[in-house]
Amino acid sequence: MSLDTIQEARRQVEICNACRYCEGYCAVFPAITRQKAFADADITQLANLCHNCRGCYYACQYTEPHEFALNLPAVLAEVRADSWQDHAWPRGFAGLFQKSGAAIAVALALAVAAILYLAQALRPEEGLGFYAVLSHGAMVAIFAPAFLFPLAAIALSLRGYWRAVGGAPLRAAHLIAALGDAAKLRNLSGGQGQGCNFEQEDRFSDARRRLHQAVLYGFLLCFAATSAGTVMHYALGWEAPYGLFTPPKLLGVPGGMLLAAGALGLAWLKTRADRALGAARLWGGEMAFVLMLALVALTGLALYAATGTVLVPALTALHLGFVLGFFLMTPYSKMVHGFYRLAALARDAQGK
Numbered sequence: 261m262s263l264d265t266i267q268e269a270r271r272q273v274e275i276c277n278a279c280r281y282c283e284g285y286c287a288v289f290p291a292i293t294r295q296k297a298f299a300d301a302d303i304t305q306l307a308n309l310c311h312n313c314r315g316c317y318y319a320c321q322y323t324e325p326h327e328f329a330l331n332l333p334a335v336l337a338e339v340r341a342d343s344w345q346d347h348a349w350p351r352g353f354a355g356l357f358q359k360s361g362a363a364i365a366v367a368l369a370l371a372v373a374a375i376l377y378l379a380q381a382l383r384p385e386e387g388l389g390f391y392a393v394l395s396h397g398a399m400v401a402i403f404a405p406a407f408l409f410p411l412a413a414i415a416l417s418l419r420g421y422w423r424a425v426g427g428a429p430l431r432a433a434h435l436i437a438a439l440g441d442a443a444k445l446r447n448l449s450g451g452q453g454q455g456c457n458f459e460q461e462d463r464f465s466d467a468r469r470r471l472h473q474a475v476l477y478g479f480l481l482c483f484a485a486t487s488a489g490t491v492m493h494y495a496l497g498w499e500a501p502y503g504l505f506t507p508p509k510l511l512g513v514p515g516g517m518l519l520a521a522g523a524l525g526l527a528w529l530k531t532r533a534d535r536a537l538g539a540a541r542l543w544g545g546e547m548a549f550v551l552m553l554a555l556v557a558l559t560g561l562a563l564y565a566a567t568g569t570v571l572v573p574a575l576t577a578l579h580l581g582f583v584l585g586f587f588l589m590t591p592y593s594k595m596v597h598g599f600y601r602l603a604a605l606a607r608d609a610q611g612k
């Protein structure tokens with residue numbers, strides 16, 4: 261954690277605690293007013309609670325050229341990213357994939373190459389659809405560890421975060437409160453539900469919250485589609501490829517569409533927003549992460565659309581490569597924000 265950054269955030273938070281004008285905007289200000297002094301861990305928790313809606317920046321009478329030079333959304337974004345890097349396990353990767361879009365692109369290309377190589381080396385003798393490219397057994401052997409290892413790494417990171425911010429044993433009520441806030445993205449709604457100031461500057465817009473919900477629920481639908489396919493394969497002996505009116509497709513096709521549309525929309529908003537009100541040095545890594553989500557969804561949809569054509573082997577390698585790269589980078593890319601934000605919301609619920 262950069263001491264200068266945390267010191268600067270503390271300076272700004274102390275000014276806000278004296279001013280308190282933005283009290284109703286989000287969960288950050290009530291959390292500030294519950295304290296008089298702010299240890300480094302308190303600042304880290306506030307940073308993970310901030311949703312970067314930017315409302316406080318446009319309301320503030322102390323932004324530049326005032327000598328106080330307040331820019332709370334930006335300094336909290338810097339602290340937030342530093343905290344993910346500090347708690348990441350192993351630590352070095354987080355710095356790389358958070359800030360570098362090129363590193364994400366190289367990792368995705370390597371993942372596609374790895375799938376192509378494995379498809380050659382483990383060529384199945386029989387199989388339908390994408391199982392003709394990579395057998396079910398080979399897919400499980402590749403994706404089970406690629407899914408479980410990142411989850412274990414994230415669990416270790418979150419344990420470190422939780423201890424650092426003084427979290428008490430988690431009760432169901434705190435988790436339910438956090439999930440409710442995350443499901444509605446309450447802190448991106450501008451306090452009175454008027455929307456945030458992300459891309460429209462001092463005008464309000466609900467676009468970011470709605471597009472994020474498309475991404476979040478699209479992602480959950482895709483996850484549910486894969487889980488349904490797993491249950492059908494193992495419990496019912498019903499093997500892929502599945503038709504349109506089966507659970508994997510009924511969940512996966514709308515899920516993929518929502519995820520792709522939401523991610524492309526968020527990427528577009530990102531080009532319109534002022535970089536100086538976020539962690540500007542991480543813009544490339546964040547943009548690559550959003551586009552990676554869109555590519556995961558679009559290649560999945562394309563693979564389905566290409567069923568029965570000569571494009572299936574190439575699209576299978578592309579889609580599985582993107583999914584593999586996405587999973588493996590989850591603990592070290594912007595994707596980790598969902599886990600930390602949930603933890604911060606649960607910790608906040610404990611303090612109320």
Ligand code: HEM
Binds near residue numbers: 441
């Ligand atoms: C667990 C609940 C989650 C919460 C509370 C949450 C919260 C947020 C917030 C507050 C932002 C805007 C501020 C920022 O850029 O950091 C954001 C951005 C974003 N989130 Fe989430 N998120 C969650 C889960 C997810 C999931 C599961 C996905 C995708 C699978 C996702 C994808 C995105 C994307 C693409 C952005 C835009 C990033 C950017 O503009 O740089 N989020 N999220």
Ligand code: SF4
Binds near residue numbers: 275279281316330
């Ligand atoms: S952001 Fe500015 S207006 Fe809002 S509480 Fe802080 S100092 Fe006051």
Ligand code: SF4
Binds near residue numbers: 287309310316332333
């Ligand atoms: S940017 Fe939005 S969420 Fe963050 S502290 Fe300011 S008002 Fe709260």
